[in-house]
Amino acid sequence: MHKVNIYKGFERFWHWSQASLIIFLALTGFEVHGAFKIFGFEKAVEFHRNASWLLIGLLVFAIFWHITTGEWRQYIPTTKQLKEQIIYYFSGIFKGEPHPTEKTGLSKLNPLQRIVYLGFKLVLVPMTIISGILYMLYKTFDQNNLVVIEDYPLAGIAFWHTMGAILLMIFLVVHVYMTTTGNTPTSNIKAMITGFEEVDEVEQEGESENKITHPTHEHRYKIKKNTDVSDIHR
């Protein structure tokens, strides 16, 4: 076991700001939706709009970061080990079996996470953001007092925006719970806060190309002669 830097500084900043913004947007958003009363409708609308701009700004930075660092590759989906990962959550986890996949800085997401997070990033968030922007710009005036965006039904926009919100809340619950399924119940959260997580050592000085250093790495890594460890999911 040794400590590995899994989450970079920006990544952690992005994750926690996004998390708090989404929770804040949910609170204000569902108040606007009429589900409960916290800030009062007027303030809730105002806060929701301001927070949404912050989130959009944050996402711009996050997208830039993902592209420039190549971290987007972490989200390339794979079916390898996917079944094992799912089965693990429904049976192995209860029996105290080890995770079928390992977490490294190079491959920090398991196959299930890859698919779910990719869906989060490519479907759920865009759906919510785009419907939100359309919602926000509904009946916009330009400088000549002309209504620019008018003739689309608000009910449809609201439907997709609410759909996004509901799915995000379900994601939130499952996501928070899943953080407890690490080596220890808090190890994942600690990693997301500090950036470091204790992981099983990966043998880097492999002598032969075919040597398997750890049984759980069997399907995941090729240890090459030049000591590069490459993720075979790519």
Next chain:
Amino acid sequence: MLRNLLFVIVALILALVLVNVLHKDDNYNLKLEELKHKYAIKAIPSVNHSKLKALQKEFKTPQEVTEACLSCHTETHKEIMASSHWNWERASYVEGRGISSVGKKNVMNNFCLGTNSNQKSCAKCHIGYGMTSSRFDFNNARNVDCMVCHDNSEEYLKGASMAGYPDRTVNLENVAQSVGSPRKSNCGSCHSFGGGGNNVKHGDLEVALNSCSREVDVHMGANGMNMECVACHTAKNHNMLGKLYSVSTDNTNRVTCEQCHSNTPHHSEILNRHGSRVSCQTCHIPQYAKVNSTKMSWKWSDAGKLKDGKPYEEEDSLGNHDYMSIKGSFVWARNVKPDYIWFNGTADQYILGDTIQSVPVQMNTLNGSYHDRHSKIIPVKIHVGDQIYDKVYNRLVQPKLYGETDGDSAYWKDFKWDEAVAAGMKESGLKYSGQYGFVETVMYWPVNHMVSPKDQSVGCAECHTRDNGRLAKLTGFYLPGRDRNIVQDSIGLWLFILTLIGVFGHAVVRVWMNIYRNKYEKQIISYENDKPEQ
């Protein structure tokens, strides 16, 4: 780790603080200040009419005053005689009718019903002298009443049932020498008293506005801008800007808030955006009839009860008549929350002779709907009631209400509907079958006055709320905060709850299995240490 944790927490707090900091209180509204400045300067009249020779004489008749006016304002009568104030009608295009002349001459209402055969009484609010019947000469300039609008002495008063002539007590010399720009009291002398009493008809126009506080009307308030009616209702060539849809039909020549306040009066862009489908009045007139009560219902079918053969009146707790033998029973209300409808600026009226299309009879129809992009939500006073109609011809009838003496078939004297209707319809030139009944009617009065100070305007959550909002009755469109997709919300909520249950169940099984496993492992150990003795 602590350092990172602190950094993250600080960053989050910063983000949330930013959200709150970005939310500022209202800035100084320069547009509003400019308007206040503009209207604070009251124009000094260029002429003092008391110094004019033409007016320094004794006037025996009001017509002589008119002649004196016309001796200087030689062509002004032409402007007056082209106006609807004079003609009591206005030609316009009406959907379904074509070009038609509509006005007090021919429309009906559910208050005092109509002018035909009652001109002598109704003409108290005609800017002319001597309208005793429908055969009034609208081409005689001598009969133009200049004083009713231009009297600044507050002495002028039109006599009751005197066909538009001034009361006999009026000192015409004083009035003639005082004339100037119309004041609230001039306009109010008719527009506050429509329907036979103060604030009966409009609900938002009444005598209290002549001297009220900003809370009652932010424009007219004596402790505010103290604006006159004509500040907004300007009158180029005596053609008054503005109209009311009890007698008007088309979307022209209207007074709008925007003519002064522009389309974007708020700092908040989201509020400005409301203006594309919500009229200013909707939010800025939270209630009407703020001082004196207004009539909400008038049942003519109750009229005619007599005590000892004589008509009588009863009053409600606020001192308003709630029963009059000559008129029927009324319901009054004060501080009324308006109703709200879609309105695109065009309307249709029930014109005497129209066949009844639906019950309650729409005395006026304000056109508009959510799907018409030119429609906006406006506040209205809805006045309901019932009134007499011809069962055979299926149309409302015009009874003769006012009469000088007993026995000339006027309802207010003789209390005989049959004779009153026969006389009224004869005067109107329409047939009457002789069989009458009472039919329910409804009339819509757009509420445009009694604008409240901005801090008292309607709050967001008064409409954007799930239950009992101001717009609860206005359905067919999506209103955030009020409307939702119930199927989506229910499925969403259940999915959320099921997820919580699933996660919780998973956790319980995990913990339980963990405890069980630990126990089992411990048992093995203790078994080793605690072998049963052989």
